[in-house]
Amino acid sequence: MGDRFVSEAALTTALRTARLAVGDTGSRQDLIRTVHRRGYRFVATATVVGDDASAGTAQQADSHSAPADGPSGPDSQTIRFCRAADGTRIAYATVGSGPPLLKAANWMSHLDLEWTTPVWSHWLGGLARNRQLVRYDERGCGLSDWTVPGFTFDHWVDDLHTVVEATGLDRFPLLGVSQGGAVAVAYAVRHPERISRLILAGAYARGRQVRAQTEAEREEAALDLDLARVGWLHQDTRFLRVFASQFLPEGTPEDWAEFTDFQRQTTSPANGVRFLEEFARIDVSAIAHRVACPTLIIHSRDDERVPAAQAGELAALIPDSRLVLLKSRSHLLTAFEPAWDEFLAHIDAFLAE
Incomplete structure (x- = not known):
């Protein structure tokens, strides 16, 4: 005006x-x-x-599907804190009621703000329907401590166990999303008596640097990491939006803007770089064959962040596993694509067996 x-x-x-x-x-x-x-x-x-x-x-006013009634919301979750062996404070939350489902932590999480982002809000309602969803923020992000004495894959696995002990869970199904899938695999191998079923979504056994076989692949992996360092350390909006588009390729500019804003609130720029460096070095390929529980591996067929070949590798390594490929390009499925309802249906059926 x-x-x-x-x-x-x-x-x-x-x-x-x-x-x-x-x-x-x-x-x-x-x-x-x-x-x-x-x-x-x-x-x-x-x-x-x-x-x-x-x-x-x-x-x-316009045809649309009314939201399904759900048992969960930001006001109905309970957030608590526990401490890892090295003193790091880990935030965890429970929401919903019924049999438990524990979600291993993955980066870009925030127990409170997840309810307002197009990345996670529908995941929380869908996964907590008719069950109790337990999840936590990884060390270095969200409501957990950002300044920590250790920042390795083994610390992430130990933190998962810290949360298990704090919640008093005995035997339960475990969900691992993205790099949280590798953490879930390692935990299932270390504590087979605890895990009844394992679900891996958008997961991989080997990080990008580890699985690079040719000189061209190694150069591409190194370049990807260098760009990520610059983008995160300088909080370059252009890079962060490209990063967002890899997770939500069918998203709108508004979705990418919200995703970028959410990224900035989940962790510090320095920790963002540390996460990406550690993700590139992940390798559970030598132990995945020791997973002893039934495992559902579910992946977008045209995932632009983690190729579906990585899901195939996990399925070949884990003995009692089944692979489901969904028609999607999203690394993290959105609420409006048909694959989302299929995703929830596969998980419900698998946990009901």
């Missing part, structure tokens, strides 16, 4: 606040829907109130 302008950042913040108030996210647009190249539309069911014959009837 006049010489006053509303910046894109201000509009994004205001829209995120409005969606948070009504339970929407950039991905789950049940009430406020993005209309590309036009703006935004309110699509909730409206009730006409008046004296005419149509009073009291519901009018649909």
